[in-house]
Amino acid sequence: MxxxxxxxxxxxxxxxxxxxxxxxxxxxxxxxxxxxxxxxxxxxxxxxxxxxxxxxxxxxxxxxxxxxxxxxxxxxxxxxxxxxxxxxxxxxxxxxxxxxxxxxxxxxxxxxxxxxxxxxxxxxxxxxxxxxxxxxxxxxxxxxxxxxxxxxxxxxxxxxxxxxxxxxxxxxxxxxxxxxxxxxxxxxxxxxxxxxxxxxxxxxRVRQIALRDPLTGLFNRQHLQTRIDAECDRATRSGSSFCIALVDLDHFKRVNDTHGHHVGDDVLLAFAQQARACLRETDLIGRWGGEEFVVVMPETEPGHAGSHGLARLKEVLLGTELSAQAPELRITFSAGLAAWRAGESTEQLLQRADQALYLAKAQGRNRSVIAG
Structure with a gap:
């Protein structure tokens, strides 16, 4: 100097x-x-x-x-x-x-x-x-x-x-x-x-368009992949862990077929708003595609801490009017949770969460399953 x-x-x-x-x-x-x-x-x-x-x-x-x-x-x-x-x-x-x-x-x-x-x-x-x-x-x-x-x-x-x-x-x-x-x-x-x-x-505005889903305002799939990659790198350096939840709205196709796509869009938007309100500030949620969402939970195990936020979201959704065009409509979701393992890639982590989500659906939906 x-x-x-x-x-x-x-x-x-x-x-x-x-x-x-x-x-x-x-x-x-x-x-x-x-x-x-x-x-x-x-x-x-x-x-x-x-x-x-x-x-x-x-x-x-x-x-x-x-x-x-x-x-x-x-x-x-x-x-x-x-x-x-x-x-x-x-x-x-x-x-x-x-x-x-x-x-x-x-x-x-x-x-x-x-x-x-x-x-x-x-x-x-x-x-x-x-x-x-x-x-x-x-x-x-x-x-x-x-x-x-x-x-x-x-x-x-x-x-x-x-x-x-x-x-x-x-x-x-x-x-x-x-x-x-x-x-x-x-x-x-x-x-x-x-x-x-x-x-x-x-x-x-252009940056936000590139990062966010235009309907829900949540982060889009590309940005979620980038953030999960970053969490993998951080966890590798620090020796800590994190988990993700792959969330799928139950029978969403039935909502579109019965009430129309406008109501379906209302449901997606309402879910996104309630999810942002219920989850922790440190958690990151984004739209993975269609009616699927991904939640990234840093410094969290998928057991009690990881499932607690999703359970709270389920309760809130039961009392939330999702669409003014169908005020009686309620929706549930299924989720597959997976904790990151040392040396695991983003693709491998997402694959295990997807397998857990498949089990949640196979077991009757409206539940969360933790990947083994």
């Missing part, structure tokens, strides 16, 4: 959501510190009159508040609840307020300050949402025009409204263009984020 990595993580955190915003905040902090150094070591001693130097402490206080406030708030994660977690719009407005004030009190710096105002707006290009971009740009333009009007009304010494208008109004126009561009960038990011979210949702 890089020897500077712990320090970088301390300053920028390991949270990718905050790293970019903290980096921009630290860049702003560097600008504040550079501005303070410029004020105290060059501008104040060489360019400002004695009266103007009194404003040096105002600017210093303003910059120190920014340095001491924004980074700790963002670093703490407190601002993650906001639409603008990096407080970029607030920082733009805060910095612009200082520059507009500098425009008023330091005539020698006016042209440079107007250029800095435009530069500050660029900080919002990569992160501001459309609304925040308009807020930051609109606030900056408003502050600058308000200061120009105030100085005009107060007849500030050394301030020529007409001459300054030729600088302020074009600056406001440029600020407006920058604000519009920042808003457009925000809209583009928003569209890309929406498209990414829609793509992720569509991908998840």
């Amino acid at each position: 890089n020897k500077w990595q712990p320090l970088v993580e301390l300053i920028l955190t390991t949270d990718p959501r905050r790293r970019t915003t903290l980096g921009m905040c630290l860049l702003g902090t560097g600008v504040y510190l550079g501005f303070l150094a410029l004020i105290w070591w060059y501008i104040a001693p060489n360019l400002l009159s004695d009266e103007e130097r009194t404003w040096t402490w105002v600017f210093t206080t303003h910059e120190l508040i920014a340095i001491g406030l924004f980074y700790p708030l963002i670093r703490s994660g407190y601002t993650l609840r906001y639409d603008d977690p990096g407080l970029v719009a607030v920082q733009i407005i805060w910095a612009s307020a200082a520059v507009v004030l500098g425009y008023a009190v330091a005539p020698v710096m006016r042209t440079g300050n107007l250029q800095i105002l435009c530069l500050i707006q660029v900080f919002g290009f990569i992160s501001l949402r459309p609304r925040s971009a308009v807020l930051a740009g609109g606030a900056t333009i408003t502050m600058l025009l308000t200061m120009w009007v105030t100085m005009t009304v107060l007849h500030s010494p050394g301030f020529n409204p007409a001459d300054e208008a030729f600088q302020v109004f074009p600056t406001c126009f440029i600020l407006g263009l920058l604000t519009w561009q920042s808003r457009n960038f925000g809209l583009s990011r928003q569209r890309m984020a929406d498209e990414k979210a829609h793509l992720a949702a569509a991908t998840e």
